[in-house]
Amino acid sequence: MxxxxxxxxxxxxxxxxxxxxxxxxxxxxxxxxxxxxxxxxxxxxxxxxxxxSISDRSVCARIKGAKLVSPDLKSSVTISTPETMGYVLxxxxxxxxxxxxxxxxxxxxxxxxxxxxxxxxxxxxxxxxxxxxxxxxxxxxxxxxxxxxxxxxxxxxxxxxxxATLYDSDFGVEYEMANVECEGLIEIYFGKSWAPRGYAWVFPKGEDVANVGVGIGGMEKPNAIHYLNKFLELDRFKKAQPVALKAGIIPVxxxxxxxxxxxxxxxxxxxxxxxxxxxxxxxxxxxxxxxxxxxxxxxxxxxxxxxxxxxxxxxxxxxxxxxxxxRRLLLRKVLEELNDDDYNAAIGCLNDADVGKLLDGNYAPVAGKVLTARPQLLRALKALLTSSETGRTL
Amino acid sequence: MIEIDRTKCAYCGACVGVCPAMALRLRDIYVEVYNDKCTSCGACVRACPMNAIELKK
CATH class of the missing domain: 3.50.50.60 (FAD/NAD(P)-binding domain)
Structure with a gap:
């Protein structure tokens, strides 16, 4: 059974x-x-x-890449590959x-x-x-x-x-929304003000429809819906209208x-x-x-x-x-310790070409650049480099 | 006593997953509460993505 x-x-x-x-x-x-x-x-x-394998019918959108956005929203980097990087189902x-x-x-x-x-x-x-x-x-x-x-x-x-203990769980809530302009990329927003110990996301579902959500660490206050409502105050969601609400627990x-x-x-x-x-x-x-x-x-x-x-x-x-x-859990623990300034500095100093280098496995020049901008990130970078696959899966 | 505001609840089951006393159960379209088992630990309140749960005396 x-x-x-x-x-x-x-x-x-x-x-x-x-x-x-x-x-x-x-x-x-x-x-x-x-x-x-x-x-x-x-x-x-x-x-x-x-x-x-997945059927065409269950695929809403093919994703070309991921855009990582800094907590202050001033900078972003885009990771993309020529082949399809993922699907939103x-x-x-x-x-x-x-x-x-x-x-x-x-x-x-x-x-x-x-x-x-x-x-x-x-x-x-x-x-x-x-x-x-x-x-x-x-x-x-x-x-x-x-x-x-x-x-x-x-x-x-x-x-x-x-x-599932609170500490080892994330709690997520998202709206599927219409009138959201998307570029065929998943968007990940870091930072304590958007989603403490987690991230906020926009996952395109085709045309102007997207899942817009947040997932936060279980010990955080207030509850996830508070952060989602705050995220939705951004100008880009001004016209967005919800068509479905989804929530859940993620034992991470x-x-x-x-x-x-x-x-x-x-x-x-x-x-x-x-x-x-x-x-x-x-x-x-x-x-x-x-x-x-x-x-x-x-x-x-x-x-x-x-x-x-x-x-x-x-x-x-x-x-x-x-x-x-x-190995990825260890990496998570390291990422959880980063503060908004760390993310701002790291994402702010990188351009898309740097990300391309990372994807090709050419870490050294990029690591040098990040460390020059933010020496405090040495420990996190070490963890990133020892955890293989990371460049591809982030 | 666990009190769930049904006007806020999304029936996601997060509270069920974190309840150490198994005092909650997700049914088809609602969450069932067994207050006799509740130890008032508050994990469900913290977990609820919708902020729909309160502990009352």
Whole structure:
């Protein structure tokens, strides 16, 4: 049984079904993929690295690059590449397609079905109590896969701690807005006044429509909506009108310490499998779901469901992804310590050609320039340079 | 006691994710509150992106 029909759950359901397991995919919502709680951006490099393909229908806009804006708004640098750097998706369509794939692979699906309890026998998860159609029913499972997102309770009810602490979470809110002029670039605004311990963003969704949002660190006051309202006071949003509101929690700390137990696997955002720098989790969720689904099918086929057998998922996932995520978490800690003057100086002294050099791996001249402008940035630069991939993924 | 202002709530589940007491649950179109479990720690208040939650005595 898979709980949660987001990217992680649907991918797990699909691969488990393809592997011959009989699969039930349940979700509390009346419509898979709705409501959307996401900036909807994905980077091409993740798609490539994880071998994920996306349909034309789920793509709202192709992104040429990213524009980083300094806290004082006086300067910006643009990172762009000749090929498409990323996509802004329509998550409603995207998630629906993944669920359809799971159903086509043979998974049964259930809407408006809430998991209100987990059943156990001798410490082993044996099923879940589902609430639907006005009644509670116990349904047995050989393996329960928890993919119920940042608000995950299923894994916690089963005994794996997926609680998101305030410190290790970001909280985001965004409007999808019309009448926003965009240049086909995602825009990232740094600075304590815009988004403490996070960033504010404009993600174009095609023509004059964009997701405009902020994500802030969990210990910050006041709440995220305050910062979004302030961001929207900028002149460029004068004509902007909201057409949708999206909010959510992003667990940006390290992935959960435990991903499997007897009869249980945790995948996706509920397992905190999220990029700590930009808070993106779509690709990581699909990747983890794919691995978990395959392992689940294999284990069911062999009649196994103990933690030891299921740990093949945890081992495969950790060895493939965790090191990189932890490196990026360290980088996040360094970036969090930068103040507005640091960002103003760094972004202010760079031009687009410098960014081109960075992308080509030619760090030295750029680092020299930044250090001349702001010697205090030595530590941060060191961390940037030791964390490979950074130039491409920022 | 947790009190959620439904005119502000976006049903995003952030409060559910940070509640150490599992006193909140995200349902299809609303957030269910179990005040008997609440320890008044205030994590949900801090977390709520919409500033929709208050703790009341």
């Amino acid at each position: 898979v709980v949660g029909a987001g990217p992680a759950g649907s991918s797990a359901a699909k691969h488990a079904a393809e592997g011959g397991a009989s699969v039930l995919l349940v979700d509390r919502k009346k419509e898979f993929g709705v409501p959307v709680r996401c900036g909807e951006g994905v980077g091409s490099h993740w798609l490539k690295e994880l071998g994920i 329509d998550r409603k369509v995207f998630d629906r397609e993944l669920a359809i794939d799971a159903a086509r692979a043979g998974a049964e699906t259930a809407l408006k079905t809430e998991v209100v309890g987990v059943t156990k026998n001798n410490g082993k998860v044996t099923g879940a109590i589902l609430e639907y159609d006005g009644k509670k029913t116990e349904v047995k499972s050989k393996i329960l896969i928890a993919a119920d997102g940042g608000e995950s309770l299923v894994a916690r009810m089963a005994g794996i701690n997926t609680l 700390g390290a992935p959960c310490r435990q991903l499997v137990a007897d009869g249980l696997m945790v995948v996706g955002t509920s397992a905190h499998q999220v990029d700590p720098i930009h808070g993106g989790g779509i690709c990581l969720a699909i990747d983890a779901g794919n691995i978990a689904g395959k392992v689940a099918a294999k284990c069911v086929g062999e009649g196994k469901s103990d933690a030891k057998a299921l740990s093949e998922y945890e081992k495969t996932w950790r060895s493939a992804r965790e090191k990189k995520l932890l």
